[in-house]
Amino acid sequence: MMTIPQQDSQVHITFIGGGNMGRALISGLLANGFEANQLSVIEANANTGLALQSDFGVQIIGALDQIAFNFSLNNVVVIAIKPQNFSKVAKDLNAKLKKAGSHGPLILSIAAGIRIKDMSRWLDHTRCVRAMPNTPALVGKGITGLYADSSVSSADKTLAEAICQAVGQTVWVNEEKLMDAVTAVSGSGPAYVFAFLEALQSSGEKLGLDAGTARQLAYATLEGATQLAHNSEEHAGVLRERVTSKGGTTAAALETLKQLDWHATLEKAVKSANQRSNEMGDELGQS
Numbered sequence: 001m002m003t004i005p006q007q008d009s010q011v012h013i014t015f016i017g018g019g020n021m022g023r024a025l026i027s028g029l030l031a032n033g034f035e036a037n038q039l040s041v042i043e044a045n046a047n048t049g050l051a052l053q054s055d056f057g058v059q060i061i062g063a064l065d066q067i068a069f070n071f072s073l074n075n076v077v078v079i080a081i082k083p084q085n086f087s088k089v090a091k092d093l094n095a096k097l098k099k100a101g102s103h104g105p106l107i108l109s110i111a112a113g114i115r116i117k118d119m120s121r122w123l124d125h126t127r128c129v130r131a132m133p134n135t136p137a138l139v140g141k142g143i144t145g146l147y148a149d150s151s152v153s154s155a156d157k158t159l160a161e162a163i164c165q166a167v168g169q170t171v172w173v174n175e176e177k178l179m180d181a182v183t184a185v186s187g188s189g190p191a192y193v194f195a196f197l198e199a200l201q202s203s204g205e206k207l208g209l210d211a212g213t214a215r216q217l218a219y220a221t222l223e224g225a226t227q228l229a230h231n232s233e234e235h236a237g238v239l240r241e242r243v244t245s246k247g248g249t250t251a252a253a254l255e256t257l258k259q260l261d262w263h264a265t266l267e268k269a270v271k272s273a274n275q276r277s278n279e280m281g282d283e284l285g286q287s
């Protein structure tokens with residue numbers, strides 16, 4: 001049963017939205033110390049809700065107005081719906097929070113782009129922390145960036161951090177605009193890695209390997225190289241040079257990547273994600 005450091009009482013988390021990221025967090029939390037009776041989910045899509053109930057045994061609540069806060073300080077609401085739906089849901093939640101008074105829950109938003117000042121305004125509530133997890137949370141290997149402004153208590157920061165640490169590592173940023181960068185690097189990052197895997201595997205297939213062998217080679221290489229880099233104190237560039245024999249095969253591949261400006265291309269892609277997160281904050285914060 002998951003309790004939070006320095007507190008005895010049990011944490012209860014209500015998810016609003018149990019889609020891709022909600023599911024990844026729920027699965028990761030259950031595998032890492034939480035029990036099903038500590039989690040409830042409000043999910044608009046009936047099939048998605050049924051699948052969560054059957055896979056994880058969590059309680060599915062039909063609608064927002066059925067949330068029963070237990071008025072404990074360890075009551076948490078994770079908002080895991082699309083950013084475009086956020087203001088509507090937050091305004092609906094506002095009435096419930098008013099009833100909860102000063103013991104309203106900690107709100108942990110994982111929505112890309114949505115800023116603390118806007119969610120606090122829609123919710124009329126200041127116990128809000130912004131988080132950006134990623135889907136490797138599903139296997140307990142996520143990383144979550146966190147931001148809270150100075151009005152949030154250290155107990156609430158500890159609570160938010162402990163929840164996110166149940167599914168991987170956490171880092172705090174001290175300026176909210178850096179959440180756009182976190183989103184661009186690690187929130188969206190798994191997609192870049194999966195795209196790289198797809199390309200490495202299909203390259204192997206085009207060179208004549210069967211799909212299974214190409215997949216095995218690509219996945220093991222990514223896993224091994226990542227582990228090597230993780231365990232090494234040296235810069236990834238040094239590790240790259242060690243693979244690159246003068247006049248050899250790696251040099252030929254890296255020369256092609258250089259001609260195609262691959263490094264700068266990836267940096268541009270990550271910059272686009274950063275910019276989009278910021279734009280979403282501007283666009284969606286207006287409502």
Ligand SMILES: NC(=O)C1=CN([C@@H]2O[C@H](COP(=O)(O)OP(=O)(O)OC[C@H]3O[C@@H](n4cnc5c(N)ncnc54)[C@H](OP(=O)(O)O)[C@@H]3O)[C@@H](O)[C@H]2O)C=CC1
Nearest residue numbers: 017019020021042043044045080081082083110111112133
């Ligand atoms: N996917 C990722 O890798 C990451 C996503 N995020 C953030 O997480 C949030 C969710 O993303 P993701 O899980 O991918 O999105 P999904 O669309 O997969 O999940 C959202 C779920 O919420 C449901 N929903 C919509 N409106 C409501 C409502 N009013 N009440 C309850 N449930 C509702 C949706 O149902 P329906 O499909 O019927 O609309 C859907 O099942 C986003 O804000 C995103 O920015 C953050 C980090 C990583």
Ligand SMILES: O=C(O)[C@@H]1CCC=N1
Nearest residue numbers: 112183186187188189
């Ligand atoms: O693509 C998105 O907008 C979300 C945020 C980070 C990952 N998925």
